[in-house]
Amino acid sequence: AASGGPTSIRQVKLDKECELRIEVAETPFRLRLLTGTAEIFGTEIPPEIWLSLPPRLKFAVFTWYGATIEMDGTTETDYTADETPMVSYVNVHAVLEGRRNRAKASPGDSDASQGPRVIVVGPTDSGKSTLSRMLLSWAAKQGWKPTFVDLDIGQGSITIPGCVAATPIEMPIDPVEGIPLEMPLVYFHGHPTPSANVDFYKVLVKELAQTLEKQFSGNAESRAAGMVINTMGWIDGVGYDLLLHAIDAFSASVVLVLGQEKLCSMLKDVLKNKPNVDVVKLQKSGGVVSRNPKVRQRARGGRIREYFYGLANDLSPHSNIANFSDLSIYRIGGGPQAPRSALPIGAEPTADPTRLVPVNINRDLLHLVLAVSYAKEPEQIISSNVAGFIYITDIDIQRRKITYLAPCHGELPGKYLIVGSLTWVET
Numbered sequence: 001a002a003s004g005g006p007t008s009i010r011q012v013k014l015d016k017e018c019e020l021r022i023e024v025a026e027t028p029f030r031l032r033l034l035t036g037t038a039e040i041f042g043t044e045i046p047p048e049i050w051l052s053l054p055p056r057l058k059f060a061v062f063t064w065y066g067a068t069i070e071m072d073g074t075t076e077t078d079y080t081a082d083e084t085p086m087v088s089y090v091n092v093h094a095v096l097e098g099r100r101n102r103a104k105a106s107p108g109d110s111d112a113s114q115g116p117r118v119i120v121v122g123p124t125d126s127g128k129s130t131l132s133r134m135l136l137s138w139a140a141k142q143g144w145k146p147t148f149v150d151l152d153i154g155q156g157s158i159t160i161p162g163c164v165a166a167t168p169i170e171m172p173i174d175p176v177e178g179i180p181l182e183m184p185l186v187y188f189h190g191h192p193t194p195s196a197n198v199d200f201y202k203v204l205v206k207e208l209a210q211t212l213e214k215q216f217s218g219n220a221e222s223r224a225a226g227m228v229i230n231t232m233g234w235i236d237g238v239g240y241d242l243l244l245h246a247i248d249a250f251s252a253s254v255v256l257v258l259g260q261e262k263l264c265s266m267l268k269d270v271l272k273n274k275p276n277v278d279v280v281k282l283q284k285s286g287g288v289v290s291r292n293p294k295v296r297q298r299a300r301g302g303r304i305r306e307y308f309y310g311l312a313n314d315l316s317p318h319s320n321i322a323n324f325s326d327l328s329i330y331r332i333g334g335g336p337q338a339p340r341s342a343l344p345i346g347a348e349p350t351a352d353p354t355r356l357v358p359v360n361i362n363r364d365l366l367h368l369v370l371a372v373s374y375a376k377e378p379e380q381i382i383s384s385n386v387a388g389f390i391y392i393t394d395i396d397i398q399r400r401k402i403t404y405l406a407p408c409h410g411e412l413p414g415k416y417l418i419v420g421s422l423t424w425v426e427t
């Protein structure tokens with residue numbers, strides 16, 4: 001680790017195919033490329049220009065041909081690694097590139113015109129999000145507009161946690177800003193883990209896949225570019241079933257398995273009858289940093305904060321007030337079960353996981369993050385995507401008024417709101 005001090009500027013020379021791995025501390029840190037070429041997770045960094053990296057960011061500057069990097073500021077750690085799996089990753093990219101070109105050359109044919117649908121799987125902290133990002137950025141650099149699908153509802157990188165989402169990637173992903181949020185397609189589950197309602201999670205994954213399928217059918221360019229699907233690190237038991245469900249729902253054609261022999265052989269075995277699906281094992285990078293539950297929790301809060309306030313506190317959300325009667329809030333699944341007396345003799349009361357349960361407005365809603373559905377009727381809520389999110393800051397029972405934070409001023413884009421268990425304490 002570098003120590004601080006008045007002059008903390010230093011240079012690091014990287015040989016070809018090496019990377020500089022950095023964990024940013026809580027204090028300001030910046031770097032720039034002095035000579036050669038280098039990239040951060042698949043996105044080239046411009047020469048000479050200082051890049052400010054946010055606190056706690058963990059990343060690597062990789063060079064294919066050699067580079068000199070200048071750093072300014074203290075870090076938690078920084079070290080150079082000459083062993084990385086980058087060559088195997090870029091080889092995957094080259095294969096995908098070939099498939100995209102083939103797809104582009106067969107516009108009329110509905111099967112052949114479909115580019116690769118890649119799903120990245122592996123245990124927690126195996127580098128799935130990072131590999132997804134590199135594959136997307138390399139494709140975008142070559143002019144493709146691949147679709148990024150994020151099924152990781154614990155640590156989503158498209159929008160806030162608790163969602164499954166998709167968005168086209170039109171440019172290499174900015175190492176600091178992340179995924180641009182123009183018009184993502186977002187479905188709200190409302191919990192940071194699917195286990196809170198597994199069936200509802202599956203419904204949303206299916207909806208997202210079907211909506212993308214429809215979009216692709218009218219857009220040859222997106223279709224040929226294909227998709228990269230990032231998944232959760234939950235790979236045992238129900239988590240494994242959810243992976244199989246996702247592979248099926250999105251008709252994945254390439255399954256990239258990071259860092260786990262056992263998962264790879266299980267998937268190879270169950271998918272062996274599907275000649276159109278390739279299961280490929282890839283090495284995990286030694287640079288991937290493990291995150292404990294506390295760090296993950298903190299990252300979730302950070303994502304919600306970023307939604308309302310922007311990465312650099314550059315957004316100003318609005319505090320709005322609505323009457324109880326203006327909003328209809330629903331919870332999905334669970335809720336009060338039918339009383340035994342209302343059921344046929346012998347039937348056991350079960351909670352329908354996708355039942356719509358109206359929620360009474362009371363102070364239990366304080367500090368919860370709700371999604372604003374595009375649904376026009378309550379029946380459409382389960383299958384509708386969401387426009388955005390609000391955060392409840394006050395409930396006045398006497399005057400029947402709700403105060404909430406929204407990214408913009410004025411009326412909400414819909415009156416139906418979905419609530420789960422996603423909370424946030426503004427700090």
Ligand code: ATP
Nearest residue numbers: 058059060124125126127128129130233287288289
């Ligand atoms: P999850 O279990 O949340 O799904 P994941 O498998 O997607 O995690 P990543 O998010 O890709 O893992 O990586 C974990 C952390 O390690 C991230 O902070 C990422 O920026 C960092 N990281 C990944 N690769 C490297 C590397 N080569 N050098 C330094 N840091 C890295």
